[in-house]
Amino acid sequence: MEDNLIIKTEKLTKRFPMGKSEFTALKGIDLSLGTGEFAGLIGPSGSGKTTLLNIVGSLDTPSEGKVIVLDRSIGNLTAKEAARLRKEKLGFIFQNYNLLAVHTVYENVEFPLLLLHIAGTERKRMVLDALEWVGLTDKIKQKPPQLSGGECQRVAIARAMVKKPSIVLADEPTANLDAANSHNILQTMVKLNKELKTTFLFATHDEKVISYLKRKIYLLDGKLDKDETVSN
Amino acid sequence: MIRFLLKGLIRDRSRSLLPMIIVAIGVMLTVFVRGYINGIMVDMIEQTARFSTGHVKVMTRAYEENMDQVPNDLAMLEISALTGDLRQSFPDIEWVSRIKFGGLIDVPDENGETRSQGPAMGIGLDLLSDHSEESERLNLDKSLIRGSLPETSGEVLLSEDFSQKLEVDPGEVITLIGSTMNGGMAIYNFTVSGTVRFGNTGMDRGTVIADLHDVQRALDMDDAAGEIIGFFSSGFYDDEIADPVITRFEAQYHDEEDEYAPVMVRLRDQEGLSLYVDMTNFMGTIIILVFMVAMSLVLWNAGLLGGLRRYGEIGIRLAIGEEKGHVYRSMINESIIVGVAGTIIGTACGLGLSWLMQTHGLDISEFTKNATTGIMMPNIVRARITPPDFFIGFIPGVLSTLAGTMLSGIGIYKRKTAQLFKELEA
Ligand SMILES: Nc1ncnc2c1ncn2[C@@H]1O[C@H](COP(=O)(O)OP(=O)(O)OP(=O)(O)O)[C@@H](O)[C@H]1O
Ligand SMILES: [Mg+2]
Numbered sequence: 001m002e003d004n005l006i007i008k009t010e011k012l013t014k015r016f017p018m019g020k021s022e023f024t025a026l027k028g029i030d031l032s033l034g035t036g037e038f039a040g041l042i043g044p045s046g047s048g049k050t051t052l053l054n055i056v057g058s059l060d061t062p063s064e065g066k067v068i069v070l071d072r073s074i075g076n077l078t079a080k081e082a083a084r085l086r087k088e089k090l091g092f093i094f095q096n097y098n099l100l101a102v103h104t105v106y107e108n109v110e111f112p113l114l115l116l117h118i119a120g121t122e123r124k125r126m127v128l129d130a131l132e133w134v135g136l137t138d139k140i141k142q143k144p145p146q147l148s149g150g151e152c153q154r155v156a157i158a159r160a161m162v163k164k165p166s167i168v169l170a171d172e173p174t175a176n177l178d179a180a181n182s183h184n185i186l187q188t189m190v191k192l193n194k195e196l197k198t199t200f201l202f203a204t205h206d207e208k209v210i211s212y213l214k215r216k217i218y219l220l221d222g223k224l225d226k227d228e229t230v231s232n
Numbered sequence: 233m234i235r236f237l238l239k240g241l242i243r244d245r246s247r248s249l250l251p252m253i254i255v256a257i258g259v260m261l262t263v264f265v266r267g268y269i270n271g272i273m274v275d276m277i278e279q280t281a282r283f284s285t286g287h288v289k290v291m292t293r294a295y296e297e298n299m300d301q302v303p304n305d306l307a308m309l310e311i312s313a314l315t316g317d318l319r320q321s322f323p324d325i326e327w328v329s330r331i332k333f334g335g336l337i338d339v340p341d342e343n344g345e346t347r348s349q350g351p352a353m354g355i356g357l358d359l360l361s362d363h364s365e366e367s368e369r370l371n372l373d374k375s376l377i378r379g380s381l382p383e384t385s386g387e388v389l390l391s392e393d394f395s396q397k398l399e400v401d402p403g404e405v406i407t408l409i410g411s412t413m414n415g416g417m418a419i420y421n422f423t424v425s426g427t428v429r430f431g432n433t434g435m436d437r438g439t440v441i442a443d444l445h446d447v448q449r450a451l452d453m454d455d456a457a458g459e460i461i462g463f464f465s466s467g468f469y470d471d472e473i474a475d476p477v478i479t480r481f482e483a484q485y486h487d488e489e490d491e492y493a494p495v496m497v498r499l500r501d502q503e504g505l506s507l508y509v510d511m512t513n514f515m516g517t518i519i520i521l522v523f524m525v526a527m528s529l530v531l532w533n534a535g536l537l538g539g540l541r542r543y544g545e546i547g548i549r550l551a552i553g554e555e556k557g558h559v560y561r562s563m564i565n566e567s568i569i570v571g572v573a574g575t576i577i578g579t580a581c582g583l584g585l586s587w588l589m590q591t592h593g594l595d596i597s598e599f600t601k602n603a604t605t606g607i608m609m610p611n612i613v614r615a616r617i618t619p620p621d622f623f624i625g626f627i628p629g630v631l632s633t634l635a636g637t638m639l640s641g642i643g644i645y646k647r648k649t650a651q652l653f654k655e656l657e658a
Contacts (some may be wrong), residue, residue, distance in 0.1 A: 059551060062293065080555060087553020098548040102243040112552050114233045159552075 011065035040202035043219035049203035091160030130162035150181030242463025258527035259578025259625035267543035267586035271616035295594030331356035337408030356447025379426025412452035420450035533638030567637035589615035
């Protein structure tokens with residue numbers, strides 16, 4: 001584990017209302033991540049990976065327990081504060097890319113910087129840098145429907161990385177990609193993790209992803225099952 | 233940021249073009265229907281004003297109380313003096329004297345024996361003085377079917393249907409048999425100069441149109457007339473013009489004792505016209521409301537569909553850190569842009585259509601053939617473009633897009649951010 005604590009959960013429990021009763025998706029998770037980790041939540045479908053990722057990403061709130069992300073307590077943030085945390089510090093990558101279909105590759109990557117009010121020339125340089133990282137500088141004028149799945153996911157990575165966030169949360173980023181593209185994407189992320197010291201937290205059950213992880217956190221039925229750090 | 237959002241709006245047709253078309257169509261219909269119905273109502277009212285009620289009408293109180301019997305024995309005397317006074321007191325109003333009368337028209341053969349006969353309703357009005365606008369007001373020129381308009385005293389017009397029933401042609405002589413102002417028997421010969429058709433069953437059935445002075449002579453009504461009617465210079469009836477005129481008139485002429493004292497009645501209070509005047513005034517509001525509700529419902533649904541389709545976009549914008557309020561406001565701003573653009577297009581189209589209907593009109597004589605109302609339906613109805621038509625569309629156009637977006641957007645606003653993702657990942 002790295003020295004600087006960046007994510008910490010204590011007895012994190014998440015319950016969802018289910019008709020009249022409740023369903024407990026996370027049952028007392030204690031977890032710590034340090035800066036620059038390349039970690040993944042691994043587990044079968046329904047084990048609570050996405051739920052945990054959403055809470056860490058301040059898209060959802062815990063029912064019980066504490067979740068500290070970058071010294072902020074997720075459960076106590078207002079909607080505005082949560083939006084600000086996401087805007088400034090977090091990057092998201094999704095299984096189905098979630099690009100803005102009517103906007104170009106360039107504009108998709110530019111969007112997070114617009115929210116941060118980063119001025120023109122600086123913004124342009126940052127967008128081009130990010131597209132360079134993922135090797136898409138020749139496609140900046142294309143729109144997502146004209147791109148392959150692998151290219152779309154690379155745009156999504158560039159969009160998540162462009163503002164150099166502290167944490168990138170990636171939920172099944174390779175689920176819609178073939179083997180070659182999956183490896184390509186993962187190598188890109190490993191490279192960015194090394195160069196920018198960005199912390200990565202995945203949710204996955206894809207063996208290809210798992211093989212790249214430095215830390216494997218196994219979830220089973222809403223509970224922490226195993227936590228393995230790969231030594232190399 | 234604004235440029236970014238505008239780009240999205242313009243490129244996403246289902247977000248911009250579709251609602252804009254809905255708004256444009258709705259606004260076009262609003263503007264057109266309003267102009268059209270307004271045109272019909274105003275035409276009906278003004279037609280009745282020209283033929284019968286004026287915008288205001290002066291008569292004796294006794295005459296007014298029995299107006300539907302055209303009681304010329306209760307007519308006003310010394311009308312030149314009264315008309316002169318009215319012209320002085322109300323110079324903005326055009327005052328004309330008229331006599332309505334009933335009687336029997338008898339067509340004699342060469343021996344003077346009755347060839348045919350029929351009951352007639354007559355109007356005596358100033359057809360012969362140089363400055364008179366009465367013949368224009370009744371559109372006699374355009375309504376002429378055979379012969380010509382009266383040019384000398386003693387000439388009259390008959391409605392075409394009446395002349396056919398009586399089998400009398402222009403140039404022939406007819407005899408009016410009626411009663412004089414003093415209750416005596418009036419027998420007076422006229423020459424038919426021509427025939428007219430107004431396209432109004434009531435008017436076309438048995439009408440005689442004669443010069444005022446001839447009628448005064450025939451009915452022994454020297455310097456007398458049943459009615460003095462006034463027309464506003466604007467050309468259109470308006471309660472707000474009529475009411476102060478009546479107040480001033482009453483202050484001058486009101487006399488509780490004298491049943492022959494002149495009284496003034498506005499158009500609204502004659503022949504059951506108040507309903508039509510009110511309808512004309514409220515119609516615009518009602519039409520706008522109806523279209524606004526209908527358009528809001530359509531746009532709400534379009535917005536809901538669009539919103540569902542946009543869950544992905546909105547979800548990702550929220551995930552990247554845009555605030556919900558900002559997303560919601562940007563959607564509302566989009567809807568205002570779409571609403572304004574759609575309204576401008578719709579208003580232009582609506583005005584275009586109204587203009588066509590204003591210049592060309594629609595012939596509805598087929599439908600009004602059997603009209604039995606006191607109202608005069610004109611033959612050809614026309615739309616009437618009024619200044620409000622240029623901006624009235626903005627009310628339904630912009631409000632309905634706003635309402636549509638707010639209603640559909642609220643669903644997004646209320647949903648938990650994580651929930652948006654659940655729905656979009658499904
Ligand atoms: N909003 C919700 N309401 C009710 N139950 C929910 C909700 N979100 C998640 N769950 C339940 O919580 C459990 C964990 O869901 P989660 O999405 O975290 O699983 P996952 O590990 O990501 O699975 P997968 O690999 O299929 O993505 C599931 O049983 C799911 O049905
Ligand atoms: Mg999941």
